[in-house]
Amino acid sequence: MCSKEKKSISYRLLNVDDLPSVVSLIKKEFITREPMCSTLNFTDEHVDLMADVRLRAILEDNISIGAFEDETDLLVAIRLSLLGRNEKEVDYTSKANVPIRLVQLGALVKYLFGGSKADCLGTKDYAYFVILCTRPEYGGEGIATELYRRSHIIAREAGCKKSAVMASSYYTQRIIKKYQYDFVKTVEYKNYVDPVTGNKVFSEVPSPHVTIALGVKTLEET
Template sequence: MASKTELTYRLLTDEDLDRVIKFIQTHFIPFEPLSAAANVKAEEEKEFPHILIKNSLWQAASIGAFDNSTGELCAVRVNSLGKNNDRLVPEDESMSTAKMHKVQRILRAIKGGMLKNVVGTENYMEHIFVSVNQAYAKRGIATELYRRSELLANQHGCKKLIAICSNSYTRRSTEKIGYKLINEIKYDNYIDEVTGEKPFANMKTPHSTISLVVKTL
């Protein structure tokens, strides 16, 4: 098993698309609290996460960690740049399931509008996905991906870093590296604007809120 020093970090490109999609389907969707609570199944989604990843990889802002001994992709940080929003392919919600629509609606709610208006600039980097293969957990890989993303953000002229924390672990880790809370929704208070239900009221502990956090560079 590789240690941190036996990993190679590099920019992800369009050529990595299929590999990154498979990684997110395997190592992110089954474990992410919102997807799990909504019973989202990767194999049922024709649009998610394909379009988000495809929109991100060409921007030279996403990073993968690879095991030197096997070449295996073991972690990803998928990012998107606010200045490129006008060039992104819109998501087609008709290609997603009703379960995914519930997740998408709470994500829109926590953003509170267009991010460039929320943070006061289009020069931001939004963290879309961070995921680590559990076989490589507790080695500081996620923290290293955040650090490298910040360096990339500076190279792209970004003034803000933005992340949505759907679980308590991500919230704590972002706080430790300087992210500040700008919006928060308690899962047991959130009412879906379409169904009128509380789809995430039974979220498993310790996940009690979804948060929008920002770091100023």
């Protein structure tokens, strides 16, 4: 069997000019494969709404990273992150005309943090890792792990004391275990009751994804 040729990859900070490429990658590879979004049947329209409300502001924080194939300059992976000191907490449950799927996702985030992120983490100087996505044909090359390593360095340089991630995927949980995150709250998908509908909306999340975890790491000074 011939081994897959490993492509040369470069990494750089993302900015608002990258928004179209980021949105395209999320539509094609993230909402179709990430356990929560795929189970809740997120659509391109939901991503467009998030782009207007959320993604642009995230890129403006200047701590998100993209991985690019050197030969084609194709965006092959992203680690979107935001700065806690700049984040405006959005309570989707109190907003009219917000799609129910965004309300459900917002309710789950609030449930895991037990309220605001700053109160949970004990500081506003945190980096919240929002989206990790890699094109499947580039999987198994260590790109996601490298994105996490670089994200920790960038977060520390930005003055962050902690990093947090809502690890919805089995594979993400493996990565953050490697980086010694504390799992401060873990919920089995099959047992989670959505407060919006009263239903167990994630009971059909496919294997190997069993739990969703809130991971928190104290960022040591270098």
